Amino acid sequence: MSADAGERITYHNGKIQVPDTPIIPYIEGDGIGPDIWRATERVVDAAVQKSYGGRKKIVWREVLAGEKAFNQTGEWLPKATLDDFKTYKVGIKGPLTTPVGGGIRSLNVTIRQELDLYACVRPVRYIAGVPSPMREPEKVDMVIFRENTEDVYAGIEWASGSPEAQKLITFVNQTFNRSIDPSAGIGIKPITRFGSERLIRRAIQYAIDHKRRSVTLMHKGNIMKFTEGAFRDYGYQLAGREFPDQVITEDALYRDYGGRVPEGKIVLKDRIADITFQQVLLRPDEFDVIAAPNLNGDYLSDALAAQVGGVGMAPGSNVSDEVAVFEATHGTAPKYANQDKVNPSSLILSAIMMLEHLGWQEAADRIRQGLESTIAQKIVTYDLARQTAGAREVKTSEFASAIIDSL
Ligand SMILES: NC(=O)C1=CN([C@@H]2O[C@H](COP(=O)(O)OP(=O)(O)OC[C@H]3O[C@@H](n4cnc5c(N)ncnc54)[C@H](OP(=O)(O)O)[C@@H]3O)[C@@H](O)[C@H]2O)C=CC1
Ligand SMILES: O=C(O)CCC(=O)C(=O)O
Numbered sequence: 001m002s003a004d005a006g007e008r009i010t011y012h013n014g015k016i017q018v019p020d021t022p023i024i025p026y027i028e029g030d031g032i033g034p035d036i037w038r039a040t041e042r043v044v045d046a047a048v049q050k051s052y053g054g055r056k057k058i059v060w061r062e063v064l065a066g067e068k069a070f071n072q073t074g075e076w077l078p079k080a081t082l083d084d085f086k087t088y089k090v091g092i093k094g095p096l097t098t099p100v101g102g103g104i105r106s107l108n109v110t111i112r113q114e115l116d117l118y119a120c121v122r123p124v125r126y127i128a129g130v131p132s133p134m135r136e137p138e139k140v141d142m143v144i145f146r147e148n149t150e151d152v153y154a155g156i157e158w159a160s161g162s163p164e165a166q167k168l169i170t171f172v173n174q175t176f177n178r179s180i181d182p183s184a185g186i187g188i189k190p191i192t193r194f195g196s197e198r199l200i201r202r203a204i205q206y207a208i209d210h211k212r213r214s215v216t217l218m219h220k221g222n223i224m225k226f227t228e229g230a231f232r233d234y235g236y237q238l239a240g241r242e243f244p245d246q247v248i249t250e251d252a253l254y255r256d257y258g259g260r261v262p263e264g265k266i267v268l269k270d271r272i273a274d275i276t277f278q279q280v281l282l283r284p285d286e287f288d289v290i291a292a293p294n295l296n297g298d299y300l301s302d303a304l305a306a307q308v309g310g311v312g313m314a315p316g317s318n319v320s321d322e323v324a325v326f327e328a329t330h331g332t333a334p335k336y337a338n339q340d341k342v343n344p345s346s347l348i349l350s351a352i353m354m355l356e357h358l359g360w361q362e363a364a365d366r367i368r369q370g371l372e373s374t375i376a377q378k379i380v381t382y383d384l385a386r387q388t389a390g391a392r393e394v395k396t397s398e399f400a401s402a403i404i405d406s407l
């Protein structure tokens, strides 16, 4: 294959092998997707060019999903798109619209399930100069590991009055002597040991590799005992079995170590979901890596994003052992579509994560420094401008140009 056409990323003995011209599929996305994608692509290309002088280059390959796919092919998520992510191993996507209350199921979730991207990793880190509701936002530095294939997100549900719902309700009421109202809509919340363990294992390994202080299991196990409660139990069992030398539980910390964390150890603790939302606000420095079932992780992602400037500043990745698809935490914000207005930072920060995944650290660092310096100059999009005195509000494309100027 010629260098211009690019080459595939591969894996050898479990390690990623990145050529100098990797082919990277991307989905532009719906709503604000095209605006933020254009900005991101320009910034990444400029940073790669500046870092490697033409020796390395990403060969972007557009793949279709969402409205663009439907308009061009009659399908919302063509098989070719999933095949390309599998083939090329690393991809990036803009947000895709999911209708509320009916219509197609989430394409975002389908991509995660079809590719078995079992961990959604969402770092939440404060950048100096960003307006924040926190008194001490510099204390915010957490990484959410959200289970990405199970829980109510599995989409196993039936509408009120449907034959399926009625059949299930009759079965449960008769077999288990329950009294579910026959008019109820019904959803199922599957959580497995397998799905929980692989997510929590990854979170603990991340904490070890990145010298983090703690991993918190966030769950509502007092109420949903056999799903979220089991998630917590699986986590402690896994840590005891697979990481006995690296991890101590919070109980052991106080019982055996007088509350002082021994050198090189990571503390594993758990918090019930509702109080977690209070504690991450009041004492953010007590939280570091957080592992959560799917829905908790979803809610927590947007809540924590608010601490560091909002969802316009919130990146993420969806990863399996080989395939990784990077995407912003936020959605398609349809009221801003095609206005060249919104903040592209979430997708740009996701692209930084992608470059780090490729091992292209110099380009990643260059973009982060360019983004930080642009924000420090108070050149920001509307979302940050409305909270920042003396800010210069710029369009999405102008914000990207300002970053490129400071690379
Ligand atoms: N992974 C994905 O692709 C996701 C897709 N979605 C989908 O997106 C659609 C819309 O969802 P919705 O709940 O409105 O959530 P969105 O995240 O799309 O938007 C909600 C609000 O967040 C702010 N916002 C979002 N993105 C940006 C940005 N880049 N820069 C600045 N501000 C931003 C805006 O706030 P303000 O109004 O204050 O200016 C916006 O109105 C739904 O169909 C949903 O299913 C949702 C989440 C993830
Ligand atoms: O798929 C969707 O439309 C919403 C997904 C979502 O909110 C998320 O992944 O954070």
Ligand SMILES: [Mg+2]
Pocket: 298, 299, 301, 302, 329
């Ligand atoms: Mg969400």
